[in-house]
Amino acid sequence: MPEVSLLQLAVLGIAVALFAVATVAFIIRSRQGLARAERIGRACFWVGTLIVVGTLIWHSADRERWLPLGDNFSALVWLALLLALFIAYMQRTRPLVALNGFLLPIVVVLLIGAGIFGRLQPHQYVATAWTGVHLVTVYAGSAAFAVAAAGGLMYLLANRRLRNKSTMPSMNLGSLERLEHLTLYAVTVGFPLLTLGLITGLVLILSDPKNSLGARWFTSPKVLLAFCVWVIYGLVLHSPLNPSFRGRRAALLSVLGFVLMVGTLIAVQFMPSGAPH
Amino acid sequence: MRRLMLLGINHTTAPLEVREKISFSADQQRLALELFRQRFPDSECVLLSTCNRVEFYTARTLEGQPGVKEMADFLGEFHRLQPEQLKGHLYHKTERAVIEHLFSVACSLDSMVLGETQILGQVRSAYDSAHQLQATGPLLNPLFQRALAVGKQVMAETAIGEGRLSVASVAVDYARRIFDRFGDKTVLSIGAGKMSILALQHFKELVPKKLLVCNRDPAKAQALAQRFDGDPVPFETLYDHLVAADIVITSTGALQPIIVKHSFEAILKRRRYRPIFLIDIALPRDVEAAVGHLDNVYLCNLDDLQQVVASTQTTRHDAMDAAQKIVGDHVEEFIVHHRARELGPVIERLQRHYHEIARQELQRTMGKFPDMSDSERAHLEDLTRRIVNKILHEPIQAMRQRGHAGDIDESLFAPHPHPEQDERV
Numbered sequence: 001m002p003e004v005s006l007l008q009l010a011v012l013g014i015a016v017a018l019f020a021v022a023t024v025a026f027i028i029r030s031r032q033g034l035a036r037a038e039r040i041g042r043a044c045f046w047v048g049t050l051i052v053v054g055t056l057i058w059h060s061a062d063r064e065r066w067l068p069l070g071d072n073f074s075a076l077v078w079l080a081l082l083l084a085l086f087i088a089y090m091q092r093t094r095p096l097v098a099l100n101g102f103l104l105p106i107v108v109v110l111l112i113g114a115g116i117f118g119r120l121q122p123h124q125y126v127a128t129a130w131t132g133v134h135l136v137t138v139y140a141g142s143a144a145f146a147v148a149a150a151g152g153l154m155y156l157l158a159n160r161r162l163r164n165k166s167t168m169p170s171m172n173l174g175s176l177e178r179l180e181h182l183t184l185y186a187v188t189v190g191f192p193l194l195t196l197g198l199i200t201g202l203v204l205i206l207s208d209p210k211n212s213l214g215a216r217w218f219t220s221p222k223v224l225l226a227f228c229v230w231v232i233y234g235l236v237l238h239s240p241l242n243p244s245f246r247g248r249r250a251a252l253l254s255v256l257g258f259v260l261m262v263g264t265l266i267a268v269q270f271m272p273s274g275a276p277h
Numbered sequence: 278m279r280r281l282m283l284l285g286i287n288h289t290t291a292p293l294e295v296r297e298k299i300s301f302s303a304d305q306q307r308l309a310l311e312l313f314r315q316r317f318p319d320s321e322c323v324l325l326s327t328c329n330r331v332e333f334y335t336a337r338t339l340e341g342q343p344g345v346k347e348m349a350d351f352l353g354e355f356h357r358l359q360p361e362q363l364k365g366h367l368y369h370k371t372e373r374a375v376i377e378h379l380f381s382v383a384c385s386l387d388s389m390v391l392g393e394t395q396i397l398g399q400v401r402s403a404y405d406s407a408h409q410l411q412a413t414g415p416l417l418n419p420l421f422q423r424a425l426a427v428g429k430q431v432m433a434e435t436a437i438g439e440g441r442l443s444v445a446s447v448a449v450d451y452a453r454r455i456f457d458r459f460g461d462k463t464v465l466s467i468g469a470g471k472m473s474i475l476a477l478q479h480f481k482e483l484v485p486k487k488l489l490v491c492n493r494d495p496a497k498a499q500a501l502a503q504r505f506d507g508d509p510v511p512f513e514t515l516y517d518h519l520v521a522a523d524i525v526i527t528s529t530g531a532l533q534p535i536i537v538k539h540s541f542e543a544i545l546k547r548r549r550y551r552p553i554f555l556i557d558i559a560l561p562r563d564v565e566a567a568v569g570h571l572d573n574v575y576l577c578n579l580d581d582l583q584q585v586v587a588s589t590q591t592t593r594h595d596a597m598d599a600a601q602k603i604v605g606d607h608v609e610e611f612i613v614h615h616r617a618r619e620l621g622p623v624i625e626r627l628q629r630h631y632h633e634i635a636r637q638e639l640q641r642t643m644g645k646f647p648d649m650s651d652s653e654r655a656h657l658e659d660l661t662r663r664i665v666n667k668i669l670h671e672p673i674q675a676m677r678q679r680g681h682a683g684d685i686d687e688s689l690f691a692p693h694p695h696p697e698q699d700e701r702v
Contacts, residue, residue: 162454163569165581176552178457243549247573 004059004073004118012055012077017110018048019084019104026100030171038097044113045104049084052077052111066130073118075139080110082143098173099182130207131201138197142265144190145233145258151183152254159248180247183254187236194230200228225264232257279321279416280341281375284367285332288389291366297561299356301326302530309355316351317343321414323421325382325403327396328560328579329389334379336416345369376420376611376641380604383424384393384431385438386597391587392438397428399423427607434603435451437596444582445479446473448556451582452483452524455554455575459483465522466490466507467515468529469497472558476526477505477663488599489522491515495528520547526556527563530682538567545571558582617677624673631669635661 025041028034056077060066063074087103090096158173173179205217217223236253239245245253286299301309306324313322313333320337333348343351348380353360370378381387383400404421407413411420429475432438456462464485468472469492481488488507492498498509515535519525529535536555545553555576558566561577569576639661643649649657 158454162451162575165577165584175453175457176455181457243551246550247552249572 004115005062006136008055008059008062009115009118011051011058012111012115014053015048015055016108016115018044018051019108019111022048023101023104023108026097026104027171027266030098030101030173032233033205041100042091045084045087045100049081049088052081056081071118073114075135076110076114076118079139080107080114081141082140083107083110083146086143086147096178096182097151097176098154098171103147106146106150130204133199134197134204137193138199140163141197142261143192144186144193145229145254147191147231147263148183148186148236148254149177149258151186152251152258155179155183155251156248156255159251176247180250183251184236184239187233187254191230191233191237194226194233198226198230222264222267225260225267229257229260229264232260279336279338279425281372281416281420282337282343282348283332283370283375283378284335284345284352285325285330286366286368287330287332287387288580288583290368291564293560293578295362295366296329296331298358299352300328300330300481300560301331302532303406305355306406307410308412309351310407310659312355313351314410314412317341317347321407321417322412323407323417327399328558329583330382330387332382334375334417334420336414336420340654373608373612377604377608378659379424380427380607383428384600384604385428386431386600386604390444391584393496393586394432394438397432400428401425407577410499415618416615418484418609419618423607423611427511427604430607431600431603432572435596437600439596443475444558444579444586445476445478447582447585448526448558448577449483450585451556451575451577452480452554453501455552456523459485461486462523463489463521464507464524465510465518466501466525467525467527467535467563468492468559469494469501470530472528473526474501475503476528476556476558477501477507480524480526481505486525486570487521489518491518511560515542519544520539520551521550522553524554524556526558528558529563531559531563532561534561534565536564536568538565538571541542541565541568541574542571545573547586556582567698620676627664627673628669631665632662635665 001155022041022044025037025044028037029041056074057072059077063071082104084107085108087100090099154173155176157171158176158179161173162176201223205223235242236243236250236257239250280564286296288296291299301324302472306326309324310322313320313324317335317337319341320335322336322344323334325334331352335343335348337343348369349360349363352358352367373702378387379400383397385391385393388396400421404413404417405424407417434605452459462483462485464477464480464483464487466477466489469490477488477490488502488505489510490498490502490505491510491512492501493512495509495511498512501507502509519536519541527536550573552573552575554566555568555574557576557578560579563647564576564578566576566578568574639657643654643657
């Protein structure tokens with residue numbers, strides 16, 4: 001399987017730069033209300049998104065496989081693209097400029113991660129139907145949780161400003177109610193995906209008794225972290241039923257869940273995949 | 278000659294926790310004025326009590342009562358406060374400083390929210406109350422009438438009130454930072470006072486699902502609910518309505534908080550921890566401060582809202598200069614006018630005295646000339662009158678001029694600033 005070429009990395013670097021500029025522009029827009037900053041942000045965002053799509057197609061063509069989950073590079077770029085598409089969706093439906101300022105840095109980090117891990121440590125998966133479902137659901141769930149974490153973090157900031165009675169908001173974060181809905185919505189989408197991802201992961205592990213995690217696979221940090229993430233988001237998902245978890249606590253849990261999720265993804269990079277080889 | 282004094286407390290000298298302890302309701306204000314008059318019958322007094330200030334304006338004879346200490350004691354006794362509770366929060370002013378202060382207050386230059394118009398009505402109301410109770414007299418009557426005129430002129434001729442946010446509009450902005458939609462929200466107004474009406478006018482524009490008005494007086498609740506297409510609800514079921522409400526505007530005259538933490542925790546549970554926005558625009562406060570520390574409860578009191586409003590006033594500093602000039606001109610005019618009023622009786626007494634001396638001397642002299650004709654007698658009377666007038670002319674002119682120069686009656690028109698005229702007590 002061909003590695004990521006330097007040219008592909010260079011093109012991806014341009015996308016990273018464009019997303020970074022877009023992040024700054026959107027932050028300026030939400031802090032100072034400059035319409036011009038938003039226009040610049042949107043332009044950079046769309047060009048960056050097109051470049052990412054192009055890079056993904058280019059890399060897939062090189063690999064001659066079109067499911068973009070065969071290695072770290074394509075998986076992380078795909079995850080970044082999912083987030084970028086969500087931002088685009090939000091911009092068209094109910095714009096929340098500040099959300100761009102929180103999500104785009106995650107996109108940038110994912111693309112940088114794709115550049116580093118994709119080039120230096122190629123991580124290939126065995127292409128089975130279960131693997132495909134596992135990877136698609138886990139990555140899509142991760143994208144949803146990134147949105148939930150961004151919503152949660154914004155909620156915490158907005159909540160703090162309200163409690164401090166800050167005279168003028170330095171950044172228009174949106175209302176608490178909207179941020180809470182956004183977080184809950186993202187978790188509602190992400191949780192079934194994660195659940196399916198965990199189940200398929202479990203199937204992959206159990207289907208081969210000689211799997212790389214060994215007999216005590218359930219003590220693997222990757223499995224434990226993934227389970228913790230599942231429990232945390234389960235709590236957030238059930239906050240409407242268990243209202244003492246709503247509001248600030250749900251927001252905190254969303255952020256914590258995403259931190260653990262990132263930890264799980266990192267663990268995946270540095271540990272055996274758990275999938276049968 | 279009368280002496281002007283002011284003892285007060287305001288938002289710059291005392292936090293809300295202290296101000297609410299010393300504020301006067303309308304009934305308390307009347308009672309305080311009556312008690313004050315009973316204790317100091319020779320003094321005039323006006324009591325101005327608003328959300329941001331409590332000020333006692335008095336006029337008394339030079340040697341009479343009350344002094345600063347007596348006024349502070351009276352305030353403390355009325356509210357059953359220990360002197361140390363007020364220590365460092367009270368300020369007092371005398372003479373010219375009082376005039377300048379009152380005029381500045383009337384045109385909102387001394388307000389937390391520069392350019393707010395409510396203060397003028399509050400000054401008028403304070404003066405009317407005192408006037409009805411015959412607590413005002415020759416000094417406070419013209420002083421307050423002039424203050425009201427100054428306030429009106431400043432509002433009409435300067436841009437001091439332009440571009441100003443209202444407390445209610447700031448509350449709406451806060452609500453928008455909490456809630457996304459209002460079509461499914463319930464707004465509950467506790468109390469039916471002026472502040473509630475102002476707030477409801479703004480919240481009505483958000484088109485909430487339901488608007489409830491709760492008041493101890495069902496008739497008032499009914500009237501206010503009707504005005505805003507809302508529903509009146511009985512005060513006895515307040516806590517049930519707090520469960521349903523999302524935005525609560527409270528502005529009652531209660532002397533103790535009506536929403537306290539331990540009860541509200543139970544309400545929050547019944548609400549299933551839905552966020553609630555409490556806008557407490559009452560003084561003394563209706564909502565215990567600890568309620569605001571609960572999760573999903575957002576509490577704004579008057580100070581919080583006014584601070585936001587005050588932060589918008591930097592754009593009106595040019596108007597402030599113009600307003601200060603108007604105030605300064607009126608202070609000078611009032612002092613001149615008042616001196617003339619105060620000198621009038623003195624001059625009259627002086628003239629009467631000298632003319633009486635002249636008349637007695639004339640009678641004695643004329644008694645020695647029994648054959649004097651009426652015409653001669655009239656000439657002599659005219660002569661003595663002219664002599665007295667000419668003798669008195671220069672002293673009276675000098676008195677008037679010196680009065681204008683500000684040193685004829687130092688007790689009333691001492692130059693400002695004077696180190697002892699504006700001090701914290």
